Amino acid sequence: MYTLHDSRLSGNAWKVRILLSQLGLEYRRITHVLADNTSRTPEFLAMNAAGKIPVLILPSGEAIPESNAILWHLAQGTPLLPSGFDQIRVVQWMFFEQSEVLKAFSAARFFTSIAKKEEEKKVELAAWRTQAAYVLRTLEQHLASLEFVALNRYTIADLALYPYISMAEQGAIDLRPFPSVRSWVARVEAQPGWVPLIEQ
Ligand SMILES: N[C@@H](CCC(=O)N[C@@H](CS)C(=O)NCC(=O)O)C(=O)O
Structure with missing residues (x-):
């Protein structure tokens, strides 16, 4: 277990x-x-x-x-992590998530909706939201012609990117201008076995 x-x-x-x-x-x-x-x-x-x-x-x-x-x-050994060169596409986006996405989106969410310190963190929040907009523009362009980020099917690269992007609005990061990103979020949520953040 x-x-x-x-x-x-x-x-x-x-x-x-x-x-x-x-x-x-x-x-x-x-x-x-x-x-x-x-x-x-x-x-x-x-x-x-x-x-x-x-x-x-x-x-x-x-x-x-x-x-x-x-x-x-x-x-490993499942279709969610391919072998060969396809694996490079997966790891590429997983590094992108850690270096470009995680800090900006998670900190914006934390100080906006969890700690509720928007006033105190005004300067940092502006910088995190600017970074988030850059990430969303990048993903919007990438996903305009693709269903999933790394390959033409769902992999752990999608899963790595999904949580903080799907919760962007809790950090007052607007997803409305990014229709391809929103459709991708819906596709990830439609995968068999997906569970919500808080299970009843
Ligand atoms: N790079 C790590 C980041 C992990 C992380 O930031 N965890 C947060 C919660 S989401 C945490 O434990 N924060 C508590 C702390 O820093 O004391 C990962 O992807 O797992």
Whole structure:
């Protein structure tokens, strides 16, 4: 059985929960309240020196931090992670997500809708939203003629990009001018096994 260290609202942990569901893998959740700093205890830091969730514990006891490393491990040998040169297209977009998307979209969402510190973080929010607009323009152009980001079918590259982009509006990042991005979000949500952020 797998164990997933997550938090209730984390988009990075959501990626992993979607994939576990899509692959039909059973797991138990250890859901942290990040404000309580339980991801900074010596025990947790021994699993992930960065002190962040998600961390997936494999049935062997091995711990994997970093959402995209977890996706990579779980998807190996499945159609969601192709082999050969196609794999480069997948990893290319997974790096794009970590370098260009994650910080801007997650921080804008956190300070707008979760911590609700829009006034205090005004300057940073403007910079994150400018970066987000650049990302959305890039994806809009890329997805204008493609159904999925890496290949002509759903892969873990789509899954890596999906959570924070789909929640952009929680960071007051407007998705309305990006119809191809919105259609892609809908296509990802239509994949068998997709689960919502908060399950009833
Ligand atoms: N690059 C990491 C980022 C993980 C991350 O930022 N996790 C956040 C929650 S989404 C976290 O644990 N924040 C708590 C903290 O930094 O103390 C990944 O993709 O998994």
